[in-house]
Amino acid sequence: MITLDNNVGGYLVRAFAEGHAVHAYIVEGDKAYIPSLLKQCAVVALCPSHTACGCDACQKVYDDVHQDVICIPRENRARLKVEDIAYLVEESSMRPVDNSIARVFLIDATSSTSGIGSDLWQNKLLKTIEEPTEDTYIFIGVTDADGLLATIRSRCQTLKQTRLNSKVIANELKRRGYDQKTSQIASVMANGSLQMAEKIIADNSIFEAYNTAIDTLENMLSTKVALPYVSRITNNTANVAHCLAFMTVLLGQSLHYRIAPELFELTALKATIDKICANYSIQASRVCIEKINSAKKSLDDGCNLNVVVDNLISGMLEVRYKCRL
Numbered sequence: 001m002i003t004l005d006n007n008v009g010g011y012l013v014r015a016f017a018e019g020h021a022v023h024a025y026i027v028e029g030d031k032a033y034i035p036s037l038l039k040q041c042a043v044v045a046l047c048p049s050h051t052a053c054g055c056d057a058c059q060k061v062y063d064d065v066h067q068d069v070i071c072i073p074r075e076n077r078a079r080l081k082v083e084d085i086a087y088l089v090e091e092s093s094m095r096p097v098d099n100s101i102a103r104v105f106l107i108d109a110t111s112s113t114s115g116i117g118s119d120l121w122q123n124k125l126l127k128t129i130e131e132p133t134e135d136t137y138i139f140i141g142v143t144d145a146d147g148l149l150a151t152i153r154s155r156c157q158t159l160k161q162t163r164l165n166s167k168v169i170a171n172e173l174k175r176r177g178y179d180q181k182t183s184q185i186a187s188v189m190a191n192g193s194l195q196m197a198e199k200i201i202a203d204n205s206i207f208e209a210y211n212t213a214i215d216t217l218e219n220m221l222s223t224k225v226a227l228p229y230v231s232r233i234t235n236n237t238a239n240v241a242h243c244l245a246f247m248t249v250l251l252g253q254s255l256h257y258r259i260a261p262e263l264f265e266l267t268a269l270k271a272t273i274d275k276i277c278a279n280y281s282i283q284a285s286r287v288c289i290e291k292i293n294s295a296k297k298s299l300d301d302g303c304n305l306n307v308v309v310d311n312l313i314s315g316m317l318e319v320r321y322k323c324r325l
């Protein structure tokens with residue numbers, strides 16, 4: 001038995017069991033969790049009983065060796081190209097090769113729904129979705145289904161990742177023996193997914209990125225010391241997004257702490273939040289959150305990492321200075 005996200009996986013299992021599975025699905029969830037959600041969809045589609053029972057077919061998908069699971073973008077690129085869809089079109093006309101019941105296409109579109117070329121691949125995909133080949137299933141992973149073209153959305157069914165309240169997740173983590181600070185941090189960063197929270201806790205480099213975020217907001221107070229922070233953030237290349245995301249959460253929590261205490265959750269990080277409140281006025285915190293979000297978007301659009309982070313850090317210092325209390 002392979003554990004499924006109870007919403008996405010459970011819904012698909014029922015759809016196949018009841019005979020109303022469609023050929024194209026949009027899978028909406030947390031960016032870091034999309035690859036795993038897409039894989040779960042492939043398990044359900046290719047498992048002969050569609051139950052994710054742990055059989056050979058299930059296990060092959062799980063181990064990334066099933067030949068009828070085709071993942072795009074290819075070559076570990078973040079952004080989709082029209083060529084990826086051309087490849088999908090070509091491959092979808094072929095019969096299953098791995099002694100299996102269908103071919104499954106997993107499209108990670110989390111970095112491809114905005115910016116240059118984002119409508120090109122979607123328009124190319126549209127025709128395949130409109131006239132699906134028999135025994136072909138397409139799953140499109142996104143963080144926000146509304147970012148896709150309306151024509152794509154209207155031809156797919158949307159599955160959403162289950163989202164739990166972060167306090168529920170924090171309590172469950174504590175019950176499983178994690179300390180309060182770890183539980184709280186993982187719960188606010190897990191986007192409503194207990195599995196994601198455990199994945200975060202198991203990955204030291206993600207926590208290192210969180211510590212960088214804490215240190216930056218606590219101690220980076222002038223342009224004289226800015227450079228080491230820029231390199232610390234950019235050195236942990238794979239986890240820059242985690243670092244930036246945690247910075248927005250910390251600034252957001254500092255706002256809650258000052259304006260809406262009932263929404264303040266990171267009680268185990270009160271000393272950090274106190275320092276952030278002293279460093280960033282309410283106005284400065286708000287503007288910095290906007291700046292971090294637009295930096296995240298620039299990175300998703302493929303802009304140069306060092307340039308983006310460098311601009312962000314100097315922008316934040318400027319805001320900190322301009323929006324003093």
Ligand SMILES: [Zn+2]
Nearest residue numbers: 047053055058
């Ligand atoms: Zn199975």
